[in-house]
Amino acid sequence: MxxxxxxxxxxxxxxxxxxxxxxxxxxxxxxxxxxxxxxxxxxxxxxxxxxxxxxxxxxxxxxxxxxxxxxxxxxxxxxxxxxxxxxxxxxxxxxxxxxxxxxxxxxxxxxxxxxxxxxxxxxxxxxxxxxxxxxxxxxxxxxxxxxxxxxxxxxxxxxxxxxxxxxVEKARLRLLEKIRRLRDAYHKERERKRKAKTLKVEKELRKAKDAQPPTIVQTPALKPPPPPPRPQPQQEQFVFMKDPGDFELPPLSLLDTYEKPDQVLQQESLIMNSRLLEKKLKDFGVDGRVTEVSPGPVITMYEFEPAPGVKISRITGLADDLAMAMRAVSIRIVAPLPGKAVIGIEIPNHQRETVGLKDILSSPEFAESKSKLTLALGKDILGRPVVTNLAKMPHLLIAGATGTGKSVCLNALISSILFKARPEEVRFFFIDPKRIELLPYEGIPHLLHEVVTDAKMATRVLRWAVREMEDRYQKMAEKGARNIDTYNQRLIKERKGDSAKYPEEWLPYVVIVIDELADLMLISSREVEEYLTRLAQMARAAGIHLLIATQRPSVDILTGIIKANFPARISFQVSSKTDSRTILDANGAEALLGSGDMLFLPPGVSKLQRIHGAFISETEIKRLTDFLKKQKQAVYEEDLLTVEEPESVGGDEDLDEKYEAALKIVRETRQVSISMIQRRLRIGYNRAARLVEIMEREGIVTSGEGGRPREVLLKDF
Incomplete structure (x- = not known):
């Protein structure tokens, strides 16, 4: 109370x-x-x-x-x-x-x-x-x-x-419980949609169960290269007795191994997709059947045999419609497949495989190649390794839009050579105006010169390459050799008593890598084009090869002269059919998937080969370059590019004679222009410009500034 x-x-x-x-x-x-x-x-x-x-x-x-x-x-x-x-x-x-x-x-x-x-x-x-x-x-x-x-x-x-x-603990537990409920609801909804989609496709499959199923092509498993023969036991050698000139090639353990996706396209799933493709084509008025299916790491090729009377042009125009109907990013149609009466339809897999560089380098195709310039490109649509020989190309042009895998491909090509060749066998010249991609290789023993980042200095590199090519031809002529391999073999035979494996006159391969051609063409397009043309036409036998990449596949960068002298080309994804035709002279690059998906045009072959490029990360590149730098220090030839400006690439042995002839033309016509001197004397543009500059210095003609024509000043000279 x-x-x-x-x-x-x-x-x-x-x-x-x-x-x-x-x-x-x-x-x-x-x-x-x-x-x-x-x-x-x-x-x-x-x-x-x-x-x-x-x-x-x-x-x-x-x-x-x-x-x-x-x-x-x-x-x-x-x-x-x-x-x-x-x-x-x-x-x-x-x-x-x-x-x-x-x-x-x-x-x-x-x-x-x-x-x-x-x-x-x-x-x-x-x-x-x-x-x-x-x-x-x-x-x-x-x-x-x-x-x-x-x-x-x-x-x-x-x-x-x-x-x-x-x-706080109660609030945390309530938040976790809320997240768990939302996650469970999301997974249940996702499972419901998946089952509904599966039932729909199975219904379509039951309708076509009596039709003849396509043939599923199974890619054989890659066999690793045979292990090297076990060396015989020898007497132990002390460290101080080791030859300081020994160089060990990088091991493949420097590269990462990428796991393959767990999801594998089963035979029933491939048959289901082929029937679905037949149905979608029939909806667009195209009858036929899928005769063969070739699954790969990134895409699956469906070989479609159209019914009699169906024109190929009706199918090739359905790429975008089929991509939407099959819920694919993009679809590429190859019509017809070479050597077959079918049309190839390439559809991306839902889960793509990462093609690591280690998979290609460990394949028998690469291990058994004897060329020091063996390039590991990647895997084809069936998952088979693709390697090629730069010495037989002999030059390679790479183009594609930004972010499509062009720089990764360039790094993979360079790394494949570094895993194969010693510094005495292959030397590099890197030109990187963007100052990004090739700078990690600074300091490796394979470099002739530090990485060139100045576009104007790059012109000197090409000029040096032309002179080096001419010097090598003179040396090969003295030995009676037709190419660099024959020259080096005869050099070794003449020096049998010499203990050095690589004599002083030994000529290594020289690979000039240009990361962005557009920057060079904007600085001095005429001179760069002239040097590239000369090298592309003549440098193969001299052992000088070009690897050129550009992200601007336009006609002002990839001129007709450059394309004519680069028969081997690679195109990554581009934005339009026009860019694809500029690079490959054919359509198809606009339908690529990006991220290393490429079309390769081998030299002397008109058939395009679709390849999924090998991937190498920045971490792997650093491990590789660090290993090479520990093996041997880079020795640069600093005075390599300190050469005088030539009057022309063709030489200046008869400059006085040509100058007198040029004066005679000016005296007779009372006109002067570089193009006229070049045309009348049949000399190069640079040499004609030098002759006109000499006339200007001697006061015979006026300067050509402001776009005004030059005038002849002296009446009698």
């Missing part, structure tokens, strides 16, 4: 206090104004309510309502017969004191008071205002608010005895 009476008393006190605060009026009497304004008391609790509410509002402001909450909470405890609402009453009272004071101080952070019946009252009362101003002197307003919020939170913890750690 005592607790019930106590609860009633406390509840009534809390209610009266709440009514007093709510009905407070400034005109009522208070401790600061005992008489008030002489009007009747408007507070519902009378003079006691007016005095108490005025006192609380003056000192605590709106924080006074917390006192009502305290009375109501104590009332609830009394009715539940809990004599002690908190194990420690002092902590309980201290918590509420912190809450009321910090709340009042936080309310006093504003500059304005709140209005009540036309009168201004401070938000936090005098205590809150005083506490906030004092703290602001030491912590500034932002720091004061943070400090007061911490005090308020501490007071709540003291009152409620709630653990923040448990609150």
């Amino acid at each position: 005592f607790y019930e009476i106590l609860g009633l008393v406390l509840g009534a006190a809390g209610l009266l206090l709440l009514l007093a605060l709510i009905t407070h009026h400034p005109s009522d009497p208070s401790f600061s104004s005992p008489q008030g304004l002489g009007e009747p008391v408007q507070n519902w609790v009378g003079k006691v309510g007016s005095y108490v509410s005025a006192l609380l509002f003056e000192w605590l402001g709106l924080a006074a309502f917390w006192l009502c909450f305290i009375f109501f909470q104590l009332t609830a405890f009394a009715f539940r017969k809990e004599p002690h609402p908190h194990p420690n009453p002092y902590w309980y009272g201290g918590g509420y004191l912190l809450v009321i004071l910090s709340f009042a101080a936080l309310l006093s952070g504003g500059e304005e008071n709140f209005r009540y019946f036309g009168w201004n009252f401070p938000w936090g009362g005098a205590l809150g205002y005083l506490l906030y101003r004092r703290l602001s002197l030491f912590l500034n307003p932002p720091g004061t608010r943070i400090f007061l919020l911490v005090l308020l939170l501490c007071g709540v913890i003291l009152i409620t005895r709630i653990s923040l750690a448990r609150l």
Whole structure:
């Protein structure tokens, strides 16, 4: 009974206090104004309510309502017969004191008071205002608010005895449970859609179960190369007896092995897809059947035999429609397949395989190749390794849009040579105007010169290559050799008594790699084109080969002269059929998948070969270059490119004679131009320009600045 009476008393006190605060009026009497304004008391609790509410509002402001909450909470405890609402009453009272004071101080952070019946009252009362101003002197307003919020939170913890750690743990568990439910719902919905799709396709398959199934071509598993013969045991050789000139080729363990996807196209799935392809073609009015299916690592080739009377042109124009119908990124149609009366339809796999460079280098095709310039291109559509010989190409042009795998292919080609050849056998000249792709190879022993990043300096590299080619032909003529291999063999036979494996006159292969041809053509297109043409036509026997890449497959970069002298070309994905024809003289590159998917045009063959390029990462390249640098330090020939500017690529042995002939032409015609001198004397452009410059220096003709024609100054000369 005592607790019930106590609860009633406390509840009534809390209610009266709440009514007093709510009905407070400034005109009522208070401790600061005992008489008030002489009007009747408007507070519902009378003079006691007016005095108490005025006192609380003056000192605590709106924080006074917390006192009502305290009375109501104590009332609830009394009715539940809990004599002690908190194990420690002092902590309980201290918590509420912190809450009321910090709340009042936080309310006093504003500059304005709140209005009540036309009168201004401070938000936090005098205590809150005083506490906030004092703290602001030491912590500034932002720091004061943070400090007061911490005090308020501490007071709540003291009152409620709630653990923040448990609150955070409960919130975390609820969040994880919500995520789990969403994930389960997502997987259930995905499984439902998959089953619905499978049932739909199986229904189509049952309709065509009586039709003849296509032949599934299974690619035989690749056999690793046979292990090398085990060497006979020899007497142990001490480290100090090791020949410092020994060079060890990089091991394949430097490269990563990429796992093949677990999802394998089963025979039933391939038959199902072939029937679906037949149905979609029939929807477009093309009758026929799929006779053979060839699954590969990235795409699957479906050989479609059209019905009699169906024109090939009707099928080749359906590539985009079939891609949408088969839900494929793109579809390439080869019509017809060479040597077969069928049309090839290449459809991408849902999960493509990463073709690692290690898979190609470890294949018998690469291991058994004796050429030091063996290039690992990748795998064909059936998953068979594709390697080629740069010495037989003898040059390679690579083009494609940005981000389609062109630079990765260039790195794979360079790395395949580095795994095959010693520095004495193959030397590189790297030209990288973009200063990105080829700089990791800086410092390897195979380099003739540091990586050239200046487009103007690249012209000197090509000029040096032309002179080196001419010097090599002169040396081969002295030995009676027709190519570099014969020259080196005869050189070894003549030096049988020499212990050196590579004599001083030994001629290594030279591979010039240009990462971006467009930058060179923009600087000096005529000179670059002239040097490239000369090298492409004559440098094969001299052992000088070109690897050129460009991301601008336009006619101003890949001119007709350059294309005519580069029969071996590779095209990655391009944006239009026009770019595809510019590179390969045929359509198809616009339908590639990107990420290393390429079309390869071998020399002397008009048939395009689709290859999935070998991938090598930057980490693998770093491991390879670090291994080579530890084997041997790079020795650059610094004065290699310090050559004088020639008058022309054709030589200047008869310069005086040509100059006199040029003067005679100018004297007779009273006109002068570089093109006229070039045409009349049948010499190169650069040489004709040099002759005109000499005439200008001697004061015979005027300069040709501003596009104005030159004039002859002297009447008699």
